Amino acid sequence: MPRELLERFVPRKSAPAVSELVTGAAFDALFSGFAHTARRLETRTHYDIENERESFDQFLNGEAVDLGWFAPWLDTMRTQTGAGKTVARVRVVPPELTDYLRYELHLAESNTTAGEDIRYLDRATANDLCLPDRDFWLFDSHILAVLHFTDAGQLLGAEIITDPAIVVEHARWLDAAFHHAQPYREFVQEHPPR
Template identity: 45%
Template sequence: MGLLTGDDFERLFATFTTSAFRLETRDRYREAKNESAPLRRFLAGEPDDMEWLRFWLDLVRDHNAHGRTIRRVRVVSHPFTDYTRFGLAVAEHNNAAGDHIRYLDRQEADRLGLPHYDWWLFDNRRLAFVHFSVDDVLRGAEIVTDPATVGQHGEWRDLAWEHSVSREEFLNSGA
């Protein structure tokens, strides 16, 4: 199995034409190149200028300006991990840029029969199974275009979106 990595993986986010959706199922992610210092600052209660996220936020704004949507559902466990708390804080900026992130309790995701792995669905035609190392570092994405597999993930996307809630609703629910 060949994995898309680096620029080839990033190209997925520049080339979709209508929609991108991600199901995030992990309690922790490690992006050594850009998230380790912001996570450390967050845990220390230090301010963050979000400069490390500027490329993504600008990309999201551009997609939205051209009528393309980016949506995500984050499946979360209780109690929250440090990374989940960090992600909730950062999501305020993502959502403001148009990266629509919603939340779903892990027990509800299990009840719904959602898969326990991360994936992106682009334009309802291209599925990217996201692979990680044992220490939570992104390894790359495996691309699948089989219509039945893509269709099943489209159904899971709709189910996850329907049962998830906005960041604000999630935080206000006492999660």
């Protein structure tokens, strides 16, 4: 990631903790500004994302799911993966998928078609690996974005961390998660979303 872009995201030490969270356009820029890899660990069983609520309800009601709201993300993923970059995530899941996780599994077809590598890891294995119980993105193996949520699952923003020791620890967790996780195509065969 270019230095000038990195400087936009590294919080100033004097700022209060809540103002250090990256949100909005600055958060979106993380996904257009990385040079090689963007990897994520997802640990929540539900997210409350405003622009997907309608399609989530459609999914729950067995209706056709309108993915118009999803187009900007998918366009970004096609652009990044088309440029030879890697976007990958591991979703930690319980034995019984929640409605929201089934919905995400339904959406994963579009994610993977756009070039993302999505994998699934059962909660027991995640616990055995001592993975953290928090979501984060790791960009280019040196910029960590720890995601903060409300109890209801609404994203508050990302805490940007560049301390090498903390980044390396999170990279190690991601490596272990990816090593043990099941690829989307296999997982969806065993766990059809509907």
